[in-house]
Amino acid sequence: xxxxxxxxxxxxxxxxxxxxxxxxxxxxxxxxxxxxxxxxxxxxxxxxxxxxxxxxxxxxxxxxxxxxxxxxxxxxxxxxxxxxxxxxxxxxxxxxxxxxxxxxxxxxxxxxxxxxxxxxxxxxxxxxxxxxxxxxxxxxxxxxxxxxxxxxxxxxxxxxxxxxxxxxxxxxxxxxxxxxxxxxxxxxxxxxxxxxxxxxxxxxxxxxxxxxxxxxxxxxxxxxxxxxxxxxxxxxxxxxxxxxxxxxxxxxxxxxxxxxxxxxxxxxxxxxxxxxxxxxxxxxxxxxxxxxxxxxxxxxxxxxxxxxxxxxxxxxxxxxxxxxxxxx
Numbered sequence: 001x002x003x004x005x006x007x008x009x010x011x012x013x014x015x016x017x018x019x020x021x022x023x024x025x026x027x028x029x030x031x032x033x034x035x036x037x038x039x040x041x042x043x044x045x046x047x048x049x050x051x052x053x054x055x056x057x058x059x060x061x062x063x064x065x066x067x068x069x070x071x072x073x074x075x076x077x078x079x080x081x082x083x084x085x086x087x088x089x090x091x092x093x094x095x096x097x098x099x100x101x102x103x104x105x106x107x108x109x110x111x112x113x114x115x116x117x118x119x120x121x122x123x124x125x126x127x128x129x130x131x132x133x134x135x136x137x138x139x140x141x142x143x144x145x146x147x148x149x150x151x152x153x154x155x156x157x158x159x160x161x162x163x164x165x166x167x168x169x170x171x172x173x174x175x176x177x178x179x180x181x182x183x184x185x186x187x188x189x190x191x192x193x194x195x196x197x198x199x200x201x202x203x204x205x206x207x208x209x210x211x212x213x214x215x216x217x218x219x220x221x222x223x224x225x226x227x228x229x230x231x232x233x234x235x236x237x238x239x240x241x242x243x244x245x246x247x248x249x250x251x252x253x254x255x256x257x258x259x260x261x262x263x264x265x266x267x268x269x270x271x272x273x274x275x276x277x278x279x280x281x282x283x284x285x286x287x288x289x290x291x292x293x294x295x296x297x298x299x300x301x302x303x304x305x306x307x308x309x310x311x312x313x314x315x316x317x318x319x320x321x322x323x324x325x326x327x328x
Contacts, residue, residue, distance in 0.1 A: 005029045006249075007070055009060065009103070010079030012038050014215045015119060015196070017204040018242040019077060024048040026246050033057045033069060033080075044204055061098035066106035074112060075249050076189075078103050079119040082170060083215070084163040093149060096170035097177050104178065108187045115190040115255075117248045122197045122234060123168040124175035125260060126295075137234075137297040139195070139258040147172045164231070182256065190255035192248045194241070197262040197297075198230060200316035201238030202323050209327035217320050224275050224321070227285035229268070229292045236263040237311035238319075247306040259302040263310035268292040274317050282325065 006023055010016035011032045021044070023030055029051045032041070035058055045052050057065045060080055070076070080099060082092050100118060107113045127143045135141065147169050155161040175193065182191045198216045212218045219230035244261055247253070268290030275284045302308050 002027045003029060004074040005031060005072055006075045006077055007031045007033060007073045008077040008079065009033045009057075009099075010081065010119070012041050012205060013079060013083075014203050014205065014217075015199055015238065015241055016079040017041065017044060018201075018238050019079060019245045020045060021204065022239075022242040022246050023077070024051050027051075028075075028246075029053075031055060031069070031073065033060075035060070040205060040207070061094055061102055063102045063105055066103060070106055070110045070113065072112055073107075073110060074114055076103065076107055076113060076116040077119070077245055078116065081119070081174065082167070084160075084167040087154065087159055087162045087166065089149070089153070089166060092166045092170040093173060096174040100174045101177050101181055104181050104185075104187070104191075107189060108185065111188060113189045114251075115192065115249060115253075116187075117245055118175075118178055118191070118193045119245070120175045120178070120193045120195050121171040122195050122260065122262065123171040124193075125195050126168070128169060128172060131295060135296070137260065137295050138299075139260050139301055145172055145176060147176070149173065190253075192253060192255075192257045192259070194244055194248065195258065195260045196241045196244075197234035197236050197260075198232075199238050199241055200235050201319040203238075206323070209324065212320075212324055217324075220271075220316065220320050221324055223268070223271065223290070223292065224284050224286045224317070225282070227287070227290065229290065232293045232295050233266050233268075233271075234262045234295055234297060235266065235313070235316055236261050237316050240308055240311055244302065244306055244308060247308070253305060257305070259306060260297060260299050261302055261308075262297050262299050263316070264313055265294060266313040267294070270313060271317060274314050275321070278314075278318065279321055279325075282321065 006028050011020040153165040222228040269288045272286045272288045
């Protein structure tokens, strides 16, 4: 068991809350950076209250906001970043990029910090123009990941597509800025980035049925119950992602490491069969003829270096369905 101190951002979110619990279960102490107090998070973590402290950081893009907040910290887990919402670039790019670089800079002033783990996304490993023909998604491709912030991301016919484009661009920009900082500044701490696909499973901070539409679980729910296919089926169980954050803190995980986090490949018909077997009376609209896009990917690095054994597609479906049906 470890009593090392982790500073974590984004703990009020889907991935962040699960990661916070996983860190506490592993014996770490947490200093949680919040934009504003969260009674919900305090309640969720009440079992571990002697291991938790909260600090308020209203603006994560302000480098001075971290003054004295990182004192004595051993590790940093940075999960806070904008989710797809709206079509204004300013709600995506500055928080994603400056929020990350401000924390990276602040951490250089604290000699006790040994490692910073940034939660990025599968989107940061995909060029804005898409995966090249015949390409396989992995951590070390030499594709062009540049983004013109001034380009037009608008789809006038579909604001949801615009939001997704802006989200993907923000992930690319933040990841590019992260590794440029690392190469230029050469900080005293090790740096690791994690790149999960669509994350599915029990959401510890969801408290209503409609809350599912504000996160990635909505993609799986909409596929099952409405027959609406997601962008692709590169999914990963929330617990695998939470555990990956803790595994990444291991000293054996080297400086400059990047990990693609995607679970077992799946298809629409496979998901349909799972639902039909386990939830025959749920009113699901998915059928064994349902087709969903997939991308070729290689997660060997996460499996060998982090020792991850991916949870099954059935586990993802069960967790999402059980939680959501419990709200209805």
